[in-house]
Amino acid sequence: MKKIISVLVISAMLLTAVILEQVFVQNTLDTLLAKIDTFDAEIQKVSDINSQTLLNLGKDLDEYWTEKEKILCLSINHNDLNKVGEQIKKIVVYVDQNNKDDCIYELEILKFYAKSYKHVMEITPQNLL
């Protein structure tokens, strides 16, 4: 009886943990994509990207990712997380340097990474098989 209860408790904990993790990761990546879209929309409006608005958006993106990365590293490969972090850092630097072309380029790559990881973390037949 003790064993059955232990197994049931462990199963319940495991199920709760995986569901919470799935929800957290999806929400984080959705928010990240939303922030990237906002950034993209803003950057398209101006020719001079070294503006306070974009600097703030870049800083917000950076802080958001740094905060979420601490938890995401529990379930996502650290190399993959580093790639996203690296892209964000590049974007912040390019905004600072007023380098619009490279900034847009890195933004597209960042969008690609975020969408890829979102797709990989989804429960789809492609991922299961």
Next chain:
Amino acid sequence: MITLMIRGIIIYAIVFLIFRLMGKRQLGQLQPFEFVITLIIADLATIPMAEINIPIVHGIVPLVTISIIHFLIGFLSRKSIKLRKMFNGKPIIVVSPNGVDYEELKRLNMDFDDLTEALRENNYFSLDQIQYAIIETNGQLTVLPNAENSPLAYGDLKNKKEESALPIMLVCDGKKIKENMERAKVDDEFLFDNMKKVGAFKIKEVLIFTLDNNGKIYIQARNKKYKSFKVNFKGGENW
């Protein structure tokens, strides 16, 4: 490096716990699904142990999931004979008094060489020495020899013999085992009365003290020779 060390400890602890929960069967004769699980667990455990970039949960979650599945299969096998046959298969008689059942051998993907090799491992070198040979669900061959080749058992001599009794440990390495003392319904006085016979006056001086249901004692004090003798013992529960 410290990270690797800590990961190794965590994974080891989890795998150890899993094997403990799976029960003793896992470590002894394996059923097919248990064999599969053992192989998988070994692989899964090594993945996050050596690679820091991979989160440790990538090893733990599949490990725990597989253990839960294993437990469920074991549980369902115990509750249902049909499911037990499905998961474990059933024992197959390959040799009977009529001879070798070649059709069954073929179904088991075995040939005569496999059969005779397995018989030799059981110390039977000729097919006419055996009455039955059964391939068990774990792949082992068990043999029932014919009367001529059966090993002699004590019962064949038709002499009276005292029933065997299993000794339990009352003192081990200078420490009393209270649980066994309660089981045997003996107290400290019993211990000390018998310890004196080997020249021990404190529990710490006793290396080992066992007692069986027939009242036979085996006692050895530290740095002294053991003594084995029988006492008038009322008996405890059937342990």
